[in-house]
Amino acid sequence: MNGLDPESSLNAEQVAAVRAPDGPVLVIAAAGTGKTRTLTWRVAWLVERGIDPSGILLLTFTNRAAREMMDRARTLVGDPVGGVWGGTFHHVANRILRRHARAIGFDNDFTILDEDDTLSLLRACISELGLREKHFPKADVLRSLFSLARNRATPLSDEIHRRFRETPVDAEGVFRVFTAFTDRKRQINAMDFDDLLIQTLRLFDEHPAALASYQERFLHVLVDEYQDTNPIQARLVDALAARHRNLFVVGDDFQSIYSWRGADFRNFLSFPDRYPGTAVFKLETNYRSLPGILQVANACIAGNPEQFQKILRAIRQSTERPIRAELRDGDQQAKYVIEQISRSIRDGIPKKEIAILYRSHYHAMELQLELTRRGIPFSITSGIRFFEQAHIKDACALLRLVQNPGDEPAFLRLLSLLPRVGEKTALRIWASLGRRFAVRLPEARNAVDRALPGPAKADWKTMISAFDELEPNRLDQQPGEIVYRFVSAFYTAYAEETFENAERRLEDLEELINFLGRFSSISDFLSDMALMSHVEEESSGGVRKADSGEGVLLSTIHQSKGLEWSVVIVLWLAEGLFPSQRTLESQDEVAEERRLFYVATTRARDRLILCAPRCRRTRDQGMAFYAPSRFLQEIPTGLVQIDRPVLTMN
DNA sequence: GTTTCGGTTCTTTTT
């Protein structure tokens, strides 16, 4: 606890940032320069200096980052760190709203809607307004449209015009859906992810006393990955830090890759203007990568407009250069990658120190096939997350209804599990119940039974028998017991009839039941669950996906951010694939793709291999030819070593 | 009128 000594473990750049005086601070931290380390030490240093930990707020983008930093800070200064408010923007907003939602027209036990729920709610709104026509935008389109408008804090009409530049669109209808959607969420006492942030801001606007209490409380506000904040998040930060103005933000504009969800790295660039007197620190000493890798990274990013100039300085020494592999097609690429994996393993590099990165999930298809064929173990960060899988959501729907009897999406989901019940029937019954269903009440259960079509009645009784011997007033305290009974009475049979991989899914549900044992109330579990991203392998004792393994890792570049490996292989560096076709028309979007390339290259410590296949099979048995990616062309000759493999393997 | 089934298309992503 005593004698925390930054000088002993940090370099001069980092020490300066950690010891920065009070007031606004901007730390520009290039890749691999110890950004997390610096932030962690800053927290520890504040605590060490005697700042009350509960007066410190640490905002991050992912749960992983929050946990990592809190753990590390704890090892530096011990348990008091536990008092720090640390978490994602959404977590912190949720925590605030659980205390104040009543003030803005919600109950404090509101439900959090995930993407699926939001979609089905939107579909319902579209149907009810009679807009479900051929040329009316689909729920999916509207969801991202609304979300972008809200996160960018731009008027919906602007976003509509941006999205439908050439296509005629019923803008008025879109507005009506938006209004219906907003009303609906309030009626059913539910918020989507965007609401968590926006309603918190609204709370602050309408109830200055609530805002003042948090402003008073947070003596220091620290923000990680500031380049990825969207305008709403930036406003939230500004509001919370307004009283004490001790705002410490860290980021790297080169690594801003989330503009498509409303992030604007100009928030980062303009920070010193918005906060006059900002102390600026730069971290440029890179400990991670060999110099050859950093030269490529520096060269490729240099051409982007609008950025803080900075250069990665290597500490490590070596003359080894990254490899550019010129390949014929995806199949040859797959074989080449496997050769490189074998070679690395022969060189003594463990499998889990090797990562294959790509722009889009489907870019790894051939490779997945080939790895499977040869029995090489790999794990893959896919789009589907534990809590987004259908069977997990089915079980959670039951818990949601217990917590919030007005939870329409949960009710519809549950009823749709019954035979001969689809969207229409479920909605009709929901309306006949007065848009509320209290699981506890036998009358309500009977009312559903009466309204169901014949074949569904028996299954309904079985499903609801999960509650039979449970004390109605204590339901909220036994989530594990409820799900256990639901699965044994009803879901096991349902799963076996429905899913070809029923066994695996039932195992997942067992894990979920174990996991629920940790929670003493449904509401605690549901907030945690809704805000949890993919359950990470390391999360000790948590729910884990079956395939978390020891093999090489296949991942999108987006998901690789913040991580590092000894060997990194990047696939499909071809014009039209990476950068992807849909970004080619816009300067800004190509600049973002280039930052993505920068992120990919700077993940590598020792060996970087850039693959450039020339053609790809199209759907109709044809061949499409691709020019090498502009990101490769931009690298000065001599910085990479060209490899034209003649493959002897079959 | 609804539900279910089979074929087709596409597949940055976090909360």
Add this chain to the structure above:
DNA sequence: GAACCGAAAC
């Protein structure tokens, strides 16, 4: 692998 669409089945 899942979301969507159109057609068949209930």
